[in-house]
Each structure stands twice: as structure tokens, then as C-alpha cells.
Amino acid sequence: MINPSAYGWIDKFFIEQQPADQPVLTNEESFYLQTRATGFIFGHIVSFNTIPAIPIANRLPEEISKIGMLNTLYQMYCLTKQDTNETNFIKEAVAFYNLLTPKGFNPLQKMLPTSSDSSKLEKIIHDRVQTNEDLFSKNFSHVITNALLFVDVLAFKKHLEKGSLPDKYFNRIEAIVTSVVSLSLKSKTGISVHDDLLQKLFESSVRYNKFSDKGIVTIDDLDLSYLSNDLEKFYLIDLAGISLWSDEKVENEERYFLFKLGEKLNIPETFIKGSIDFINDFIVKYKNEIPYFNNSNPVKNFYDHTTESVQILIRRNKNRLVKELSESKELMQLLAKSTRRELDKEEKKKIKTQLLDICKTVPSLTIFLLPGGSLLLPILIKFIPQLLPSSFNENEDRE
Structure with a gap:
């Protein structure tokens, strides 16, 4: 599974998809209609125009935007240049973004000189899918998607055709x-x-x-x-x-x-x-x-969005979490108790401390290590019993 939250996802995208073997579009309207069908035009991606298909399920919204952005830029490159070579595409994409110096965005400041072109593009796409809102506003907002990502694709077309970008x-x-x-x-x-x-x-x-x-x-x-x-x-x-x-x-x-x-x-x-x-x-x-x-209370929206993200991260790391949990006897005992009774304050504190240690070993769960991330641990604990072997949950015992 391609994980756009981890380093190396662009290389994995091209290894898994092998897009160079696919036919190239020659008609701009066909390209546009196929892109529109994915929802990319509207800032709400519901599918990826890829063969083989890349599933949307169990992905965070930002990860979906990253894959959609990469694939649409690549298809624009193929359409304009009639070339499917991913190495050439990545070099062109990095060169294009290096021409841009929007306020608050300078990719050259964020890259090491020795980093590969694909890792540079990963950093660039990470920045481009963000909106201009601060983190706090995003968390309490319905609108967390950059709806104008297709403008990047249009500008990339200009760059590919002219070798430069029209002023402003x-x-x-x-x-x-x-x-x-x-x-x-x-x-x-x-x-x-x-x-x-x-x-x-x-x-x-x-x-x-x-x-x-x-x-x-x-x-x-x-x-x-x-x-x-x-x-x-x-x-x-x-x-x-x-x-x-x-x-x-x-x-x-x-x-x-x-x-x-x-x-x-x-x-x-x-x-x-x-x-x-x-x-x-x-x-x-x-x-x-x-x-x-969808219009709802912003606090409820924050909780619902956070809960969904936590569930996705847990499902994605289920096997690794179970392995880490099984190696911590005290934590396992406390989690087993949590399926039968309410834990006291000291027991919950121990669980949080040990879960944070576990999160350090699972890259996708680094969200819990960010400032304020411990506030999400009660949500994580809520779903932990669903990950445990059935012997820890008496409700699963049918004998």
C-alpha cells in the first residue's frame, strides 16, 4: 500500500503502478473529463484515475490529495510531452516548482542538496496540498482541502509547453x-x-x-x-x-x-x-x-474528523500494534481490565505513557507525539480493545 505520509511514496507509486506501460491520452478534453470524474477539479477526490486502481479507503484526506496531485501532474506531463518516463516527469515537476516563490513557500529552503528529485517532489506536494489556514483553524473547519490544486496542473502545462511560466x-x-x-x-x-x-x-x-x-x-x-x-x-x-x-x-x-x-x-x-x-x-x-x-458544530466536526483519522491509523497499523502490545505485559493486563471495568486515574496514566512509547515505534502514529497529541490518546484507547485477541474480550467468548 502506498503511504503518502512516509518517505519514498512517489517511488513506490511508480513501481506499483508501472504507468509507463499505459496508453497516453492525446486529447485535452478527454484528460479533463477523466480528471473531473475523480473529483480533483472540485477539491473532493473520490477516486484515482489509475490502472491498476488505487483504493481510497483507509487514507487520510491529505494522503488522498497527495496521490491525486501526483497522478494528475504526471498525466498532464504525458499528455503534453507524449512521454511516459517517470524520471523525466519528476525532473520537470521539480524544475517547475523551483520557479515558484509564493509567499511562505520556498522549496529550496526545505531540501538538502543531496536529496533525490522524487524526495524533493514529495516535500513540494506536501506543501502544495495545504490550504493557507493555520493548523488550529483547519482542525475546527469543514474546509480542509485545497480546492485550487488544478491551477498547479494548468500552470505545469504552460511550463511544459514554453519551458517557462508566464509572469504572474x-x-x-x-x-x-x-x-x-x-x-x-x-x-x-x-x-x-x-x-x-x-x-x-x-x-x-x-x-x-x-x-x-x-x-x-x-x-x-x-x-x-x-x-x-x-x-x-x-x-x-x-x-x-x-x-x-x-x-x-x-x-x-x-x-x-x-x-x-x-x-x-x-x-x-x-x-x-x-x-x-x-x-x-x-x-x-x-x-x-x-x-x-455539511454544516455542523465546529467542535463536533473536529472530534468526528479526529476520530476517523485515528481509526484509519489504527486499522493501518493493526498487526504492528498488536505485536508491540503483546510485548508489554503490564499494558496488556491493564487493557484486559479495561474491557471489564473502568480504569482508575493512575491506571489510565500508565496506559497513556506506555502507548506513547509504542507510538514512537510506529511511524504512522507520530500524530500522537505532536504537541497536544496526548489529547487524542483517549480516542486511541477507545478502539484498542477491538485490536486485541478475542481472549481479552469476554463478549467474544461464546463457550
Whole structure:
């Protein structure tokens, strides 16, 4: 299993996937439609466009974003260069990101001169999938995904075609995206409960601009002359479409907005219709999983998200945890007692101390070693009995 939380995951991706043996796309629209089907365009990835398929289950949201980012950049490289060599791709990707110097991001400061290109790209992707929110805000927010990762893919295309990057490309594309999304939200016939969260999603994703309409009142006020290829235009149509969606439909007035935008972008009506249908089907199918369509108490959201992450880490490390636990007699005895009665304060303290020692030996559980990580230990303890052999759980004894 590819583990994007550990060093060496990019090399393992290419070893397991062997993508160089796969046919290369030659059509940009086909590339875009396949990418959109994964959810990458909307900042909510539901699958990976890979052969063989890479499972989504038992992965943290950040890990899913990393795999999606790597695969989409690689497929853009294959499409543009008609080359499947992963070594060439990785060198091009690192060279591309070395051209960027956004505020608070300088990959050269974070890399040792002797590190491999793939390890450099791992560090870069780790930074790029992050939003601009601080850690505390992310923990208590529904919106933890960088929704504008596809802008990186569009910029990478420019770099591959020209060997350089147009001046302030990111700034201009971001400004156009935020203007279109803002205008879309203002054009809705009714206010949806998810509109505030959707706006927060984009506010937390922009790196170079403030989320603002900048005085834009109608589509005619939009300056879209900077856009130079269909992929950029397709992207705008879909982002406008997901902004306009509410209550399992897009009203006639909102359809008119999309068709008017498509006309200004010189995009065929068939694509607009396909975009409306796809977005409706996608949201209806995945609405319960998409953060910005679910509004709940932020503290509850933090607890639910943390609990889910802990469960994933425990399942992933189940065998190693059981082995480590079996080598600690006192801890095993205390855990056995926890299945029959409530432990006292001193016993719980011993469990926490020894579990922290165990976490040091399991890399994926380093979350518990971070400042404040001990607060998550009660959640870990809650699920520990499910990992123990059945002899420690009397409820499993049927004889």
C-alpha cells in the first residue's frame, strides 16, 4: 500500500503502478473529463484515475490529495510531452516548482542538496496540498482541502509547453477564478446553506489573492481575455456550476448564467449541459461526504474528523500494534481490565505513557507525539480493545 505520509511514496507509486506501460491520452478534453470524474477539479477526490486502481479507503484526506496531485501532474506531463518516463516527469515537476516563490513557500529552503528529485517532489506536494489556514483553524473547519490544486496542473502545462511560466500566471488565474465564483454566488436565485462554506473553501485555497468580487457586477464585467486554452475555460465553467448548485438542481436563471459564461468563453453548449448534469450527479452521490455541503458544530466536526483519522491509523497499523502490545505485559493486563471495568486515574496514566512509547515505534502514529497529541490518546484507547485477541474480550467468548 502506498503511504503518502512516509518517505519514498512517489517511488513506490511508480513501481506499483508501472504507468509507463499505459496508453497516453492525446486529447485535452478527454484528460479533463477523466480528471473531473475523480473529483480533483472540485477539491473532493473520490477516486484515482489509475490502472491498476488505487483504493481510497483507509487514507487520510491529505494522503488522498497527495496521490491525486501526483497522478494528475504526471498525466498532464504525458499528455503534453507524449512521454511516459517517470524520471523525466519528476525532473520537470521539480524544475517547475523551483520557479515558484509564493509567499511562505520556498522549496529550496526545505531540501538538502543531496536529496533525490522524487524526495524533493514529495516535500513540494506536501506543501502544495495545504490550504493557507493555520493548523488550529483547519482542525475546527469543514474546509480542509485545497480546492485550487488544478491551477498547479494548468500552470505545469504552460511550463511544459514554453519551458517557462508566464509572469504572474497564478495571480491572474486565481483572480479570474475568484471573480467567477463570487459572481456565480451572487447570481443565485436563492441562498443555499452551503454557500458560506463554499466561499470559505476558496478563501482558504487562494495563495496570491484575496477572495473578492472587485466590483464585478455582471458577466460582461469579467475580463477573460487572459485565458488561452480550453482546459482553463472548462475549469471555470465547472467551478461556476458547483457554486450555483443547490437543492439538487440548477434553476433556469442559473442555467442562463452558465450558458452566458460559456458564450463569453466560446465553449460549446454541449459541454455546458454535460457540466450541469455531471455536477448534479456528483453532488447527489457524494453530498454526505463533501465537507462544504455539511454544516455542523465546529467542535463536533473536529472530534468526528479526529476520530476517523485515528481509526484509519489504527486499522493501518493493526498487526504492528498488536505485536508491540503483546510485548508489554503490564499494558496488556491493564487493557484486559479495561474491557471489564473502568480504569482508575493512575491506571489510565500508565496506559497513556506506555502507548506513547509504542507510538514512537510506529511511524504512522507520530500524530500522537505532536504537541497536544496526548489529547487524542483517549480516542486511541477507545478502539484498542477491538485490536486485541478475542481472549481479552469476554463478549467474544461464546463457550
